[in-house]
Amino acid sequence: YVAYEQLKAKLEEEGLFDKKHKKPIPKYPQVIGVVTAASGAAVRDIINVLGRRYPLAHVRVLPVAVQGEGAGKEVAAAIDYLNEHKLCDVIIAGRGGGSIEDLWAFNEECVARAIFRSEIPVISAVGHEVDFTIADFVADMRAPTPSAAAEIAVPNTQELMQYLMTAKSGLFANLTSLIERNRHKLSIYESNPAFKMFKNFLKDKELELDLLTTDLENSMRELLKTKTDAFLMHIGKLDVLSPLKVLERGYAVVFSDSGKVIRKCVDTKSGDEISIRFKDGEIGCLVK
CATH class of the missing domain: 1.20.5 (Single alpha-helices involved in coiled-coils or other helix-helix interfaces)
Known part of the structure; x- marks a missing residue:
């Protein structure tokens, strides 16, 4: 008991119990780390409560010795391991009830310092409600029993x-x-004379727009027809004036050897080579 009080006073003086160091317990943890004995009521109760209250969470148990020589070092090493590998969102560290000797591992300085340096929030759950260990003072939250710790850890x-x-x-x-x-406001607006006038105004403008659209479509259609007819008429005139049309009527065109059109006999002399183009071909001639 003297050793307990001496260690408690030492750690309290160092500030390990200060509330300013307490980390909040996450509301919706995905993974719960459990540091306790591999068998026994404590681990069984924790797993049962977690499964009943929040089956979405995954439970990762790190089995350790919770009493006897070296138990404190195992507990501290397990807490350090969970932190080093970031294996969970919250840690439950504890065991079931027993004598002060049975619970002594959680009074060891190495456990207290492991809890204090843990970046993951730690819930202590050692013994029964009347039992207090050094771990309870350092932990971010103390639960009276392992079952209560599980209830605190998850929603x-x-x-x-x-x-x-x-x-x-x-x-x-x-x-x-x-x-x-x-809907009530809308009905009030709709019954307002100004709203009705505006509504009728919109209807009139909508009708005008429909009429203008129809007129525009008709005008565009008429303009297109007029332009098409004029285009076809010009095509007909060009077709009549085409030299090819003249050739189709039995005429021929005479070209000099340089490719110029010969319009008069006097433009030729004996010995000139000329060509005559008909509608279906061309022949070469020699002037005598």
Whole structure:
């Protein structure tokens, strides 16, 4: 007992018990690290409570000796290991009840310092409600029993579901109320003479727009027809004036050997080579 009080006073003086060092327990942990004996009521109770309250979480048990020589070092090493490899979101460290000698591993300085340097929040769960160990003072939260530690570590899924259902009902009621209020406002606006005038104004403008659209479509269609007819007429005129049309009527065109059109006999002399183009071909001639 004297050693217990001396260590407690020493660690308290160093500030290991100060509330400013306490880390918050995460609300929705994904992985729970459990440092306790491999068998016994403590580990069984913790696993049962975690599975019942929050089956979404994964439980990672690091079995250690919780009493006897070297037990404290095993507990400290397990806490350090979970931190070093970042294996969980919260740690439950503890054991079931027993005599002060049975619980002594959790009064050892190495365990206290491992809990203090842990970056992962630690819940101590040693013995029964009346039992207090050095680990309880250093831990971020103390639970009276291992089962209570499991309840602290995770939320209750059923309570969460009930909360979500209540929130859903409240949200639906608020949305329904909002819709009804806006529907009432809309009915007031619709009954307002100014709103009715504006509504009729919009209808008139919509009708005008439809008429203008129809007129525009008809005008574009008529313009396209006029331009098409004019284009076809010009094509016909060009076709009549085409030299090829003249050739089709039995005429021919005479070219000099340089490719110029010969329009008069006097433009030729004996010995000139000329060519005559008909509608279906061309022949070469010699002037005599």
